Amino acid sequence: MADNQNILQYESKIWATADLLRGCGIKESEWPSFMMPFFALAMIESRLIRMLDDMKTVYGKETLSDMDKADYIDLIKDKGQGYNVYIFERHKTLKDICANDKSFDIDFDAYLHGFDGETKDLLGVDATEGEKFLDIKGVITKLKAKKVLLGYTKEWSEIDLKPFNNSEITTLEEHIKRKWADISAETAGEQYTPDDVIGLIAEIIASKIQESDKLLKLYDCTCGGGNMLFGVEDRISQKVKRMTQTFGQDWNDALYALAKIESRFRVDSKIEHGNTLTDDKFYNDEFDVVVANPPYGVSWKGYQKDILNDKTGRFKFIPSISDGQLLFMQHLIAKLDATGMGVVVHNGSTLFSGDAGSAESNIRKWMLDTDIVEAIIQLPTDEFFNTGIYTYLWVLNKNKDAARKHKVMLINANEKFKPLKKSKGSKRKEVDEQSRLEIVDTLTRFVDNDYARVFDKEYFYFNKQAIMLTNVDDNGRSFESQLDGDKKSQKLKPVKLDNGERTLTDFDITTFDAAQFASLADYFENDIKPFVAALDYKEQPLVVTTAKAYYHFDNDKETLIKTENGQTEELGCGKIVVKASLKNANRSQPERIEITIELTPDYQKDYEIIPFHKDAAGNQQAIEAFMAQYVSKPFAYLENVVGVEINFNKVFYKPESLRPVTAILADIAKLDEQIKALEAGLTL
Template identity: 30%
Template sequence: MNHAIYNSFVNFIWGIADDVLRDVYVRGKYRDVILPMTVIRRLDAVLEPTKEKVLGMKQQLDTAKIANQHAALCQASGEAFYNVSPFTLRDLKSRAKLQQLKADFEAYLDGFSPNVQKILDKFKFRNQIPTLIDADILGHLIDKFLDARINLSPKPVLDVDGNELLPALDNHAMGTIFEELIRRFNEENNEEAGEHFTPRDVVRLMADLIFLPVADDIESGSYLVYDGACGTGGMLTVAEERLAELAVSHGKEVSIHLFAQEVQPETYAIAKADLLLKGEGGGAENIKYGSTLSSDAFPSQEFDFMLSNPPYGKSWKTDLERLGGKGDINDLRFVTQHGGDPEYKMITRSSDGQLMFLVNKLAKMKHATRLGSRIAEVHNGSSLFTGDAGQGESNIRCWIIENDWLEAIIALPENMFYNTGIATYIWVLTNRKSEERRGKVQLIDATEWFVPLRRNLGKKNCELSEEHICAICDLVVNPAETEKSKIFPNEAFGYWKVTVARPLRLAVDLSSAHLERFERICAKAKEEPLAKLARRVAENLGAGPHLDFNAFMDTCGADAKAHGIKLTAKRKKLLQSDLCDTREDAAPVLKKIHKPGKATPDPIHGLFEVEINGKPCVVEYEPDTALRDSEQVPLLEEGGIEAFFQREVLPYTPDAWIDPGKTLVGYEISFTRHFYQPEPMRTLDEIKADIYALEQETEGLLEQIVGEAE
């Protein structure tokens, strides 16, 4: 559609709100009337040519007492829907009496087929009728939508000679108008327009990314396309058209079936109406209402192609609670078997559920077909790196990459979307990688590939040209290393997170002041025998400080045994916490002494060989939690964890060791690391030249200032 004509449609409908609804509705409520009325007028325009035929068929069916009339009435209307009321919107223009108009308009709405009723119910439009009648604006509203200057019909308006007066409005253009109206209404309300739809240039790119790499392998047959966060359905519409084009160009006949789910009532209604207007009644039934995460409408369905722009940075806490909570979730989409873990959990923070939508799609991949499944999904930058090793986001990236499903990630320019200027990325995944792609991931930096818009649309100030889309897709179809395209082995994004421990070193202070304080603590804890024990040990060892906590405890143990005192864990903890302080030059605190022959010295993993009573022993030290640290060791590190530890840790902390029970595997993807190009520093000659230039500019300036002051 011509951009000027498109704008005229949007501006005209937008103007109806100001002309008719002002002083009756607050601006934030305009959409409750305008959006459903736009859908109703579009449906009405489509049904006008066959109205008499539908009414005739309805009369025949009633006379014949046929109960199931839906198929016959759809056939009469030539669409996947119909209206059996005696009215069109044009008939309602002439109603003078308000109550008659109200009754006739409600009868008109009730005359729509059941599939349209679902749409009207989600708009909750009937709730607006009393307000429109009381304010005496319903008739005026209908008149505005029937204005002869605008054509919401899929057929052109012709003059008596057959010349086109007003162009037809196809379904794709109608969907785009809906989205622009929603964007404007949401902008007025300071809402997130981007939750509902994706710019068409981005959608075209996503469609090409999932279809073009397998275009030569598409055979005649049926293909299922799915969007788990469909908004107004525009992404599905573009995908359907693109797949059909590719099939025709390759001489194939394909049947495309669309499936989607949407949680926002208005956008769900528009998506469903869009498919009805295309004559896809069965397809419209596959647009489901509800939350994809907590109420999956297609739990056992698998799809050939999937694409989405899920909400990012948005809480999914309610969904998480419906699924049983983070600790009790057992949905097989989000809890699976991986890496030897029978209950590998892929559950992100409740504050951001975008990656959960991707996991949902991956659970719906086809594994038994030649093409498998291909997925394209938009994310912001947090999906690349948020979440530490072992946490939900990292586990998801680990699961994806270790299964070799991630094909490419494309970094888009900033300000590509209507509601946000932040960086966004398209993830491309498949379970049927080509031979040359196996075990590899491609990163494409397309942040500088855009053309500016003449006028901003929300925060969107640029778009991808056809040349940019072709360039990106060519890099994906024919992967190559360039300045903007880099290919890495899967392991390049993985790392071991190792916990580095250091021994607890305690010095024992048995000075009078410390002992008096300890006695008060023991009295409060009703541990007076322990205070007396400490006094006796102090008499034997002296005030200290004593730098060997192990010898102190041996002395305490001997004295306790001699006086019939049991050194429980609680009492040992009191001695340690209230008589000791950490000190770097103190001896390490022993945690465990292994029996001879039961352990082999391994200092890197915390097994040290020492002499105790003149005999070599293998011991473990108590770790100091205050000194505990972690290191990320790349999976591609030559020599693995031990080589890294020897090179990067032990030269600086020779008493450190790795806690083997706490090592985790994590994955993160950093575009900055791989594409950042630092600007070269200026040379000294350039800096000196600038300084000399400044001196020349200011030469004589002081004299001039002083002279003026005199």
């Protein structure tokens, strides 16, 4: 049997089929949609032909003509891996069909319709509206219009994958899909995970799996073309003696079809099509291992109603509609069995987006409260094909060792990579095998080193303590001291309101200028309401006059001033609150505008972020100590919300070393000399 090195030689040959697409003006970003169905054809045909050859070997026949055709056809159909009339009954391949250009169109159509029903659906042989999957029908129509269908099909018919086994073909498929990811935003990033990251994920999982006769069930809720799901399965099988079963679901038609085709040639694999968040095809199943690389920053607005009305209990909190990553995370946790574990790829937003009390923070808190997070690994930048941002592996474990209970390890693997000799899109680095083994060893040891630290989970919690501040004047007084009992304000009976630009002496208005305003309501909306809304007792010389005194605010002293009989009195820091309202007519009074004025204390709601202590009494003491040290104004406690944020920069920050002052001064002196030389040159 051929090896991986040999099969990878086909990568360039497969990619060369795109030369014809380039030649007829098809954009590079569209190539994957033309190549996917034909690559699927090549994979399916090679495997069906090998199935036929295996049957000859089993029965010791050079041909199958000595066997009862109905018997071996039934045996092949029973395998459920696909069927084609041309291959099994007429013993003709795609290459044979391409040899006769005169009958090619008819033969190719018959060849495609000779597949079993499921294969035809996946290829999109009869695709109309709705689910088209690989949409080979649409691709054929476009290639016919370009008059290159026969030439393009011939290119693919020359690709002989028969000598290679399923694992080797999977390896080739992953490399081809990676190249598609390089050029197509539609198939990039959110569907394709690099081989080195898959390798790291598999190493992490394998390090926690014991050899046994128990079936290991693996699940990927956003499996795309299956590269991560099947890649992890294959690598685990190489390291641990354990029977595996794979489950996957994806919403993308073409990628689902590729994964489904691949799954049929695996021992035990189930791939379903649909939106995992609204239509979980495995709603009754739990799994030993979950893996996923869900899309980053993708809105779920299109199915908001379904999420909000979800009855499964998966979603403890509903995150921002602009990003569904934490919906997928909650779904995956719900799919783990009692001792399950998983590795999930996210960008940085799931670590810190959302303030305390937000759904995002509450989801993180729920995850830490339930002690399911074992570690978070920061990968290097420039690791993925369509983005240079940091990405993170969340290691989930419902069966932590006793020493790891209620603890979380952060691993900063930012420097654990080798640069690629040639960039692949945005991918310029790879986590090489040695780095992968070091990371897994660090996770296994679970002790601090120079790039990893273990924390009690509460380290990531914080108090967001709300307080109501009472603002005071220069003498430390508030208008609150002027109020009796439970009163919240002092109501004035003004006779005049003056803001330096306009004087108001009518505080119960029933008339208006009919020449300027259509009604009293019109006068209220277009004159009185804007005037009152614009009043600012601090920024304007606002003076309120009553029958006995007048009041204003002194900005310099931050206090309300009362002047009566020529004597001034400082009332303490407070506000002058002016309100206007339109009152409907009743039995005793006509329609009118009422203007009221009150003096109130100056209260201000504020928040303080304070480190968290898991002991309730200790936490309250820490809050009080913080307030005593940092808050000087009078205040009252309001609600306290505990948030969770995971900040790698805070944990692994390394300040830049400063240059010696002598070196800086030497540089300045040198620049001075250069400037003087330039000036001397200008004067000559």
